[in-house]
Amino acid sequence: MLASSPRDASHGRVTERQTEVAAWFDRTYQTAGFKYLRPIEAYPIFLQLLDGKPGERLLDVACGLGLLLKAATLRDIQPTGIDISAAAIEIAQRFVPQADLRVGNVEQLPFADGAFDMLTCIGALERFLDRERALQEMHRVLTPTGRMCVMVRNAQGVGWKVWRKWLGQQNHTGHQDAKTLEQWRALLESQGFDVQGVYMDQWGRQKLRRLLRGFRPRDLTQPEPVARPLLSLRLAYEFILILRKRERPTA
């Protein structure tokens, strides 16, 4: 089981372990590029669930190659992104030239307090070495009424159980992890976020709709149906949580 240990808590400093994680992502993006991630049509749903409006300022934390930021530009949302992988940011700069893109660690965000109306963090919270510290920073850079969308992996999902068994320690350097819905909720609430909605990962249903329309591209500015679980939310491979900032409890 991969988990962050107190030794890894970098508080923004570059630890050996953090360098390893960044190097793993650099290699992955250099070899696989966009094939490592979902296609762009998987991303507008996060902005839809956040009710993102033209002119709002968005920070995508751990933005990877900038796919969500590209979707944001199609909605006239102001795009900013940060990722620890310099290789990712180099590609993202070509893919979304309008975006403000930075190489950096989420544990020390180079942005002013309250600089963003919305924040997204897709498929990355489980990769952070010090999640509390990361969430404190994410909380800080949001406006007092800021909204946030995270997609995180479900420890109880069948997909993760098979994946983890298969990966074993091999993927240690990518720092993969998962938690139950209750654990994610408790972590987010403890860091000053109220959970407003929980959804299953939408990608399975998006793929099905794509197949049914014969792989024709869809208009990414138009709303899409929000899929509900056929059985139980608890079986989802990943959870999408919609959150709103509130005052952080004082320690």
Ligand SMILES: C[S@@+](CC[C@H](N)C(=O)[O-])C[C@H]1O[C@@H](n2cnc3c(N)ncnc32)[C@H](O)[C@@H]1O
């Ligand atoms: C699975 S990828 C997801 C990328 C992007 N959010 C997407 O969905 O297309 C996880 C990303 O987290 C980034 N990452 C991991 N640890 C980070 C950290 N401490 N600070 C910033 N980015 C980090 C990686 O470089 C990688 O791009």
